[in-house]
Amino acid sequence: MTTSTTSESSAAAPLLDLQALVVAVRRRRRFWCSVGLLGLLVGGALAVLMPPSPTAVTKVLVAHQEDQPNDPGTLIRTDVALLQTTRIADKALRSLDSPEKPEDFMRDYGAVGLTNNLMQITVTADSDAEAVARAKALADAFVADHVRRIQAAADAESKALLDQRDRMRNELAKVNKSIGDASPDSGPKASANLESLFARRAELTSRITDFGQRAAEARIGTPQLVAGTQVVDAPRAVRHSLPRTAATNAVIGLVLGLVLGLAVAAVGTVVADRPVLRRDIAANLGASVISELPRRSGRLWRRRRIRAARERLTTSLARTVRGSADPVSLLELGCARSTSVIALDLARALAADGPVVVVDGLPGPQLARRRPRPGDPTVVSGERAASLSHQELRVGVGSVAPGTAWTDLQYLGTQTVLVVRAGHGSAAWLHTVARQLADQSIPVIGVVLIDPDPRDRTDGTLWDGLHTALRGQNERLARQNGTGRRRAERLPMWATRGPDSDQEAR
Secondary structure, eight states: OOOOHHHHHHHTOOSSOHHHHHHHHHHTHHHHHHHHHHHHHHHHHHHHHSOOOOEEEEEEEOOOTTOOTTOOSHHHHHHHHHHTSHHHHHHHHHHHTOOOOHHHHGGGEEEEESSSSEEEEEEEOSSHHHHHHHHHHHHHHHHHHHHHHHHHHHHHHHHHHHHHHHHHHHHHHHHHHHHHHSOTTOOHHHHHHHHHHHHHHHHHHHHHHHHHHHHHHHHHHHHHHHHHOEEEEEEEEOOOOHHHHHHHHHHHHHHHHHHHHHHHHHHHHHHHOOOOSHHHHHHHHTSOEEEEEOOOOSSHHHHHHHHHHHHHHHHHHHHHHHTOSSOEEEEEESOHHHHHHHHHHHHHHHGGGSOEEEEEOOSSSTTTTOOOOTTOOEEEEGGGSTTSOTTSEEEEEEEOSTTOOGGGGGGTOSEEEEEEETTTSOHHHHHHHHHHHHHTTOOEEEEEEESOOTTOOOOOOOTTOTTTSGGGHHHHHHHHSTTOOOOOOOOOGGGOOOOSSHHHHO
């Protein structure tokens, strides 16, 4: 029993073929390289056409009363937020005698906390001198506001402590008066009250002294914080290097362009579903890949390689046409020019056996408007195909692109060789081509792959397709023989192979 490997492979096909995706994206390298180059040019052009505004920076050391070694940066972030207020902006503008609104000025500067106590202020303006002046005014305004807040907090704390001390003093005066009014000749109860008054006076005296010391310490600590808050880096203009900026923007544009191009290419590949690998094209068309032709190249050694591959393909097709009793056609999908060249080469090779006519069924002018050379075969249009003599050898050339008149393909040939450009047709259209040719009873004896991926190592041979593959020609010829016996003919060299593994050999 013969098992269909095509159906098995289709059933076991993954949801996303990474190999096909990588190959398809690599084949579209012109697209994503062009997008990357566009990003490179745009990044460099932005640096030249839109230079950065004049900028000045300054650094301010900010001392906090609540400073802790393990502070996560909350205090400096609070200072940055305070800098972005209309009060600080208004004070800076007043010192500059500028009529600008604080809300508009706030858009031209920013700050960032470098450490828990160091803040960097960045200001932009129309000129370097104006930027430096604005940065100085902004830093001075912030330092003055910070010092004012520190002093206000210290004064408030000191005043609260002194008020509490004054209340204790008033209570102490009352206690002293009570002690002075007490009679020394009173009884035990009066003596106990007197002792409690003395204890209360001692407690109040201690607390009054404590509040006085704390108030003094609150005022002593304020000068340290005031002295610690200062501008440690004078405002200076930032020098911008145009070559460096252009290079940086160009590199960023290149990276973003490449990422965007690769993403678009990958998404387009998945959505379009255009098979590129040999195995996928052969599985979708139901026919084996018998030959490949690389795309045209201007390099000399590649021209020789393409010429040699074309000669091998012409020899193989000529041998097939000579051994077939039915006319053979070449049907293209996305490579009309290459197909017309292959057809002319095939007709020239068959001209040694007799007159050859090329039936042009292509929708374009690839054959109709060509310049004939001496010795070229006769080219007729598809309308004259029915009037040709059966003694003349015909080579039909047509197309299976969308819009094809499927019923007219029988006049080009009852057998066909599909010439398909890799990555041109979608999987759904390849299925349509295979189904339409099967409905017209036109067997596909092979697929010629144009512009294959040079790193493709997949197998484009359907080993269960003897009814369509070229290696099945021997069986069909044996059935056509009148004796009903199969003639012992040797298979072509490219159709024979040895076992690839011990399992296959068994």
